[in-house]
């Protein structure tokens with residue numbers, strides 16, 4: 480990483496006294512009360528009043544009938560995916576995944592936890608390219624995917640950075656093809672979407688839904704996640720699987736494979752203390768997004784977009800994307816990068832290095848799954864159809880790849896809700912200096 484503190488372009492800018500985070504936990508005090516309550520009443524286990532309350536309050540907030548407290552969002556996504564697969568393809572043997580031999584359409588620009596459960600269950604993720612209006616799964620590319628793979632019956636969709644995707648279109652396409660949806664609302668808790676003229680919460684839009692309380696999320700329990708559903712049968716099954724699939728026998732009796740995925744009552748105490756502050760956190764994140772939009776408007780960059788008519792993001796992370804003409808040369812290897820500075824231009828890695836030099840944390844856009852070494856042999860579908868193998872030795876490839884483009888030109892900005900206006904102004908000033 481280059482240190483920009485001695486670069487003349489940044490003269491007069493002081494380093495931050497305390498690190499400015501991308502998105503860190505924000506405690507309010509009630510968390511301690513509920514953790515202490517669990518300890519004092521000796522409910523230090525995967526049962527207790529905190530878990531019951533978190534499940535009740537969050538089901539109410541999201542507008543679903545049932546919530547099942549789990550150890551993390553990844554566990555919630557795993558059991559959501561497994562439950563969907565079992566519904567579609569039946570119960571697998573204990574030593575086989577429920578998706579063996581099956582393909583699943585998946586969001587491409589997302590954190591790998593969204594889609595790894597497909598592999599846990601022995602399925603093959605087919606990555607669907609991204610659209611430019613919300614940076615989520617492209618309905619057009621999804622249509623193309625159903626043309627290429629008409630037998631697919633499951634779609635895993637995430638709402639990137641807290642911005643709802645085009646769920647109305649995606650639901651219509653899935654219904655047409657008889658496919659079920661696993662919704663990953665890990666990043667979008669509290670974001671709303673207008674479906675059929677009615678505002679609904681993300682986390683209630685799929686057939687099987689998951690949220691996360693990871694330490695970087697809009698509210699946290701240090702860890703934790705929820706499986707959300709309107710089906711009592713699904714909720715009961717997921718709760719059973721999450722507690723090692725114990726049967727109602729005096730001894731340990733098992734009819735099916737189980738997991739140790741249940742939420743801890745201590746973790747639930749932290750979440751219980753955070754829930755009353757969810758809306759306040761969203762308002763703070765929105766203010767940060769709007770200040771960036773205003774502060775960066777004279778630069779050749781745009782903020783991460785959303786559909787203001789049909790959605791209300793939770794603004795979990797503020798991001799920006801540099802106009803093509805203003806991109807300075809930048810190359811990324813597997814684990815390293817190189818860029819040059821040019822007058823009037825910059826690049827995501829230069830901006831990230833610059834803000835890091837002064838003590839602020841940003842991050843590259845989540846690298847698309849179809850570009851990840853582990854998934855490079857998996858299919859990738861764009862609005863043009865098959866997105867793989869479009870180049871040859873004689874013709875330079877010019878295929879559409881929206882996700883790769885957002886990864887190349889975009890970045891996540893410091894979005895911590897404890898960031899002061901002065902700190903944010905300084906981040907904005909550093910970004911301006913990068914373009915000098």
Ligand SMILES: Cc1ncc(COP(=O)(O)O)c(C=O)c1O
Nearest residue numbers: 551552553590592593665691693
């Ligand atoms: C989109 C997305 N899905 C899933 C997860 C996994 O959640 P957890 O860390 O709670 O397992 C995360 C973040 O951590 C995420 O950002």
